[in-house]
Amino acid sequence: MASSSSSLLLPSGPTFSKRSTFTPSRGIGRLRIQSPTVRCLSEEFRAESASPREYEDQTTLMKRRDIIGLALSISSLVMSSSDTKGAGLPPEEKPRLCDAACEKELENAPMVTTESGLQYKDIKVGRGPTPPTGFQVAANYVAMVPSGQIFDSSLEKGLPYIFRVGSGQVIKGLDEGLLTMQTGGKRRLYIPGPLAFPKGLVSAPGRPRVAANSPVVFDVSLEYIPGLEADEE
Secondary structure, three states: OHHHHHHHHOOOOOOOOOOOEEOOOOOOOOEEOOOOOOOOOOHHHHHHHOOHHHHHHHHHHHHHHHHHHHHHHHHHHHHHHOHHHHOOOOOOOOOOOOOHHHHHHHHHOOOEEOOOOOEEEEEEOOOOOOOOOOOEEEEEEEEEOOOOOEEEEOOOOOOOEEEEOOOOOOOHHHHHHHHOOOOOOEEEEEEOHHHOOOOOEOOEOOEOOEOOOOOEEEEEEEEEOHHHHHHHO
């Protein structure tokens, strides 16, 4: 019993007795094992059995392969990121409510500052009605960080955004800015942090991160007031 239980605890490598002849049980012919040799295909064992000079050469070769592979990976990333520039394609162009000519006009437009700290410039003064608090409005908007990079836009979605103005369905600065607009008007809102996004917005592909309570800029156009215009007609 001792011999059978100890066989389960044999080391993973082969062991042999001093005698080179092994006699199996009945039914199996005699097997003679001569000069047992253990071969290890692992690079580590071969490196240990090699001479110091061979081991140094193998290590150097492996390091060179790693460096070459890393260099190829970096070069492929650089090439893929510069494909657009290399092809002569224009930088990302997103639809805007205020084009280059509009930007020049805004430089000379008067700035209005409200008690809350909201600032705005009128791109175009509308001729329609002003929305009462709680009424639904349809507005297009382009939301930007102060650098001008767009993080949200109704123009990209192809439909104006419909919500109840003054009811807290949008950020405070947008609510306040729209309540004094006339239908058909366009305005740039410079919204301070306390009237913007208290929790911020995480970044996404093609969209920059907006830090909590950081200032933002909105270009808005008041398209129509559904219920009010229907009554007037």
